[in-house]
Amino acid sequence: MNLELHWLVWSIVLGLVYVMAYALVISQTKGPAWTAGPRDEGQPQQGLAGRLARAQRNYMETWPFFAAAVLLAHVLARESTQTALGCALYFWARVAYLPLYAFGVRWVRSLVWVVSMIGLLMVLIALF
Template structure:
């Protein structure tokens, strides 16, 4: 397994953990009936931490498909290099650091970490050139 694929696998776990944390926070506030039901009625607000967990989960779900596609494309093209390894590393570690920064409500640094993680995707794409 390449380093990039290992980071992809680790990122899958990270995404799953984020989604589960957001779901647990929503269930804690909204209840098991809401979780098990069709969710047709407007949902109760989650509060600051639950809302941040939900938004962080949505955010990772927006970038993860791009990361996965970049890693898989680089793998299929046999374009692994220091750029693709650095990019996969930046994405994973950036996303890992991003979650607590978001949950704690730390501005600016969180945005900088998001940019670092996103730059990782572009490094992987640069390895294809």
């Protein structure tokens, strides 16, 4: 397996970390009865649980584009130093993004998001 596909696999693991972080916090916040129930009351939008939900949603908004770009680079044999670096930038920026969002760090969080998008664009540009 090449480097880009390794980054893709690790990005799947990271996506599960995003999901589990939210799941653990919401379970502690709302309790096991709410977690096991139909959740008709809706999701909390404030506090740590709300920030983790928004971070997870943000990750899931960008990850399909990352996955598609990595898979296309592989299928089209366009992997290069540029795509490997782009994958690493995307992954490590998304690692940093979760705690920055969870703790409400402004500006730096947005800068880290931009870095992740630069990484994604590096992979995408290699397809042209």
